[in-house]
Amino acid sequence: MCVQTNAERILTHAEGAVREDEALGAARERADDLGAEPVPPAVGAALALFARMLDAKTVVEVGTGAGVSSLWLLRGMREDGVLTTIDSEPEHQRAAKLSFRTNDIAPARTRLINGRALDVLPRLADGAYDLVFVDSAPVDHPHYVREGVRLLRPGGAIVLHNALHGGRVVDPSQRDAATVAVREAAKALAEDDKLIRVLLPIGDGLLCASKL
């Protein structure tokens, strides 16, 4: 039998406090079928909250998957807001499109870009986005931090999922490339005095930073 510590019970309680409706549940099933691991509901709710607090009209997402985090972001964004979402897998984006259709998301509210994020992000305009969310290969986090901060308008925020990388980030004996990259990205954010940042221990760790 697995006995939880009090800290684990608190986290389980916080993560379990968010419920998803049927439409999000259907998108989650599509994601699971494709192996495009969706963000857990608590992370989704945090994204919707950030989008709402920023009154977000322009959001960039790296890692569309089957659209679970996209739907949460769109629910928090302004009704006239546009989500630009990037994924290298056309099949994942086809599933996301279906998720958007069944959630009555107007086509003009999403711009799906198929490609490798490191090729696409440099084509997006400096200082033009309210929020950047990254949910893709942690080994690329340092690049996403560089590009993501460049894209933000003053007051905008960048949010990186997998900032704990399955707990490996807090274990000094772990030195694989992805863990080292996640630590490097966190250090870059910490050293930028134009940013205010916080690490939230929900999902696989949500590292959030707001640009002055």
Ligand SMILES: C[S@@+](CC[C@H](N)C(=O)[O-])C[C@H]1O[C@@H](n2cnc3c(N)ncnc32)[C@H](O)[C@@H]1O
């Ligand atoms: C964890 S899934 C995203 C899940 C999604 N955010 C959700 O909550 O439903 C990661 C996604 O990143 C995509 N991906 C991986 N490497 C990529 C890259 N270099 N550029 C763009 N997308 C990438 C994968 O195809 C996959 O769909």
